[in-house]
Amino acid sequence: xxxxxxxxxxxxxxxxxxxxxxxxxxxxxxxxxxxxxxxxxxxxxxxxxxxxxxxxxxxxxxxxxxxxxxxxxxxxxxxxxxxxxxxxxxxxxxxxxxxxxxxxxxxxxxxxxxxxxxxxxxxxxxxxxxxxxxxxxxxxxxxxxxxxxxxxxxxxxxxxxxxxxxxxxxxxxxxxxxxxxxxxxxxxxxxxxxxxxxxxxxxxxxxxxxxxxxxxxxxxxxxxxxxxxxxxxxxxxxxxxxxxxxxxxxxxxxxxxxxxxxxxxxxxxxxxxxxxxxxxxxxxxxxxxxxxxxxxxxxxxxxxxxxxxxxxxxxxxxxxxxxxxxxxxxxxxxxxxxxxxxxxxxxxxxxxxxxxxxxxxxxxxxxxxxxxxxxxxxxxxxxxxxxx
Ligand SMILES: Cc1cc2nc3c(=O)[nH]c(=O)nc-3n(C[C@H](O)[C@H](O)[C@H](O)COP(=O)(O)OP(=O)(O)OC[C@H]3O[C@@H](n4cnc5c(N)ncnc54)[C@H](O)[C@@H]3O)c2cc1C
Numbered sequence: 001x002x003x004x005x006x007x008x009x010x011x012x013x014x015x016x017x018x019x020x021x022x023x024x025x026x027x028x029x030x031x032x033x034x035x036x037x038x039x040x041x042x043x044x045x046x047x048x049x050x051x052x053x054x055x056x057x058x059x060x061x062x063x064x065x066x067x068x069x070x071x072x073x074x075x076x077x078x079x080x081x082x083x084x085x086x087x088x089x090x091x092x093x094x095x096x097x098x099x100x101x102x103x104x105x106x107x108x109x110x111x112x113x114x115x116x117x118x119x120x121x122x123x124x125x126x127x128x129x130x131x132x133x134x135x136x137x138x139x140x141x142x143x144x145x146x147x148x149x150x151x152x153x154x155x156x157x158x159x160x161x162x163x164x165x166x167x168x169x170x171x172x173x174x175x176x177x178x179x180x181x182x183x184x185x186x187x188x189x190x191x192x193x194x195x196x197x198x199x200x201x202x203x204x205x206x207x208x209x210x211x212x213x214x215x216x217x218x219x220x221x222x223x224x225x226x227x228x229x230x231x232x233x234x235x236x237x238x239x240x241x242x243x244x245x246x247x248x249x250x251x252x253x254x255x256x257x258x259x260x261x262x263x264x265x266x267x268x269x270x271x272x273x274x275x276x277x278x279x280x281x282x283x284x285x286x287x288x289x290x291x292x293x294x295x296x297x298x299x300x301x302x303x304x305x306x307x308x309x310x311x312x313x314x315x316x317x318x319x320x321x322x323x324x325x326x327x328x329x330x331x332x333x334x335x336x337x338x339x340x341x342x343x344x345x346x347x348x349x350x351x352x353x354x355x356x357x358x359x360x361x362x363x364x365x366x367x368x369x370x371x372x373x374x375x376x377x378x379x380x381x382x383x384x385x386x387x388x
Contacts, residue, residue, distance in 0.1 A: 005072070013076050016055070020084030029085050033350065034340050038357045039208025040162055041087035042123070050077075051120025056091060060102050065115030070301035075247050075294065082251035090123045090162055092248060097124040097170040100187075100239040104227045113168070113189065125166035127157045127190065127213065128236070134159075135370050137172070138181045138233060142215065144173035144188060151175075151188065151225065153196075153218040161364075163211035164199050166192050176230050185232040189224045190215075205356050237307070240366065244310035245300065246293040246317035249361060253321040254286055256354045259347050260328045269331065278327050286324070289317045308379030315371035318361035325355040 005013070019025060025046060032041045050056055058073045060066025067073075074095065081088040098117045101110055116122040133140040142155025153173060163169065169190040176184030190197075196218040199211050227235045261279065264270050296313045299306040328351050329336040340349030362368045376382045 005076070009072060009076060012073055013080060015053070016077060016080040017084070019049070019053070020080055020086045025084070025086060029087075030348075032087060033085065033348070033353060036207045036339065036353060037209055038087075038353060039089065039204065039210070039360075040164070042090040042162065042165060043087055046086060047090060047120045050091070051118065056120055057095070057098060057114060057118030059095075060098065060114050060118065064102065064110050065118035071245075071297050072301050075245060075297040078245070078248045079251040082248045083255050085252070085255065088248065090165075093126055093162060093166075094122070094124045096126060096239065097168075100170070100235065101226065103238065104187075104235050106226075108223070109189070109226060122167040123162060123165060124168045124170055125160050125163045125192070125211075127160060127163075127169040127171035129157060129159045130155065131158055135367060137236070138185065140172055140174060140185065142171070142173045143177070144175050144186060146175075146222070147219075149222055150219045151222060153188070153190070153215045153220065156212060156214045158202075158210075158212045159364075160211040160213050163192070163213050164201065164209070168192060169213070170226075172232055172236055175232075179230060182233045184230050185236070186229050187226040187232040187235055188220060189226060190218065190220055194218050194220060205359050208357070208360070238305050244314040244365065245296045246289065246310075246313035247297060249314075249317035249321050250286065250290050250293050252354075253317070253324045253358075254290070256321075256324050256328060256350075257282055257286060259350060260324070260331060263328075263332060263347060275331055278331070282320075282324055282327060285320050289313070289320045293317055308375050311366075311371040311374035311379070314366065315362075315368050315375070318358075319368060321358045321361055325351070325358040329355055 028043050028046060032038070032043065054067060055077050057066040058069040058077070059071050062068050078088065078092065094117050098114055101113055113122070117124070128137055128140070130140050130142060142153065142157065144151040144153050153171070155173065157171070160169070169192055171188045171190050172185055173188060174184050175186040178184070196216045198214045198216070200213070201209050201211055204210055264275060264279065269275050292313045296306055296310050299309060332346060332351055335344065335346040336351040336355070338345040338349055339352050342349060373384065377384060
């Protein structure tokens, strides 16, 4: 068993750490944190620099603008940027779509979309959820109807992260309303400037902006369908598993943990036996979830789609993130509640920001209950009642 990064990967980690820790990068991070909306944070300046350094799309083949590297390099990118609080959500969403395209799209689609993603020129949002289709995504009602060589889209998507700044959306829509609900779904690439699209903001806990996006007779060419018609559900499940490695959450939680540790040292709280017990438990837990996240990445790097393992990692990393921020709040008491910019804020108000931002992690991209459902059914072979 060889359990270490290669020399080239260590070099990449070092370069990324230098970039993320550089004064200009950290100035931008502070500016973003002071606005309090981590969820829709994006910096085009940093994004272009990352693209110019060849860090976007590393896992895609060279002919599509990538570098033919594995998911491991992308895992390092996620880990280091998250640790330094550099906004990376625009890329995680775009690369979820890119990874799906690399797996399932036509040659023409790969050539059209992947190079621009890798060059940092385009962002993609994910248009799956609807008001009555979140966990039960197969109940989605947005319709795509064939008409004179096009598809005409009608419906409303909600919770769309970064929908207001994305160039394209990756949409799941119903193409056969008469088929069983899992069987009549197809996937589409939607240009977000197409006539008939309306983007409305709504705000979640932690002041993060999400969007509700309505589609009224939006016409897109037939060539924008990804994969086979009515076969979207199968692709969607694989795409979701590729999305879940958990390393982003673990790295962010590790940074919050280190902040708590420095606070405890500064305030001379390190002799308190209760605090010591809590911190020792968190340190152990973070080590475990880190290894789990990297196990998923290692499997993905071999071209596998580890559904149950990815669900375990998403579940444990997001729940750990919440434990870290909750214990941080307990240790800091009232000081932890103060926002960035407040005169008395400790840790520049980052505990309040991290606590609020950790709450939705166990909901976005599949709730904890759904992760347990995947682990029990696909991992343990225990089919729920409605599958038997
Ligand atoms: C911050 C944030 C960002 C998001 N970004 C996007 C995005 O970019 N694109 C997108 O398409 N969507 C996005 N979502 C939507 C997200 O995927 C859904 O919120 C999630 O899938 C849950 O769906 P729901 O909110 O409709 O809750 P519901 O599905 O209504 O669930 C309600 C509760 O019931 C539980 N539950 C549901 N079914 C079961 C079951 N079978 N067994 C046990 N318990 C169950 C759930 O765990 C949950 O606790 C985002 C959500 C958040 C919070």
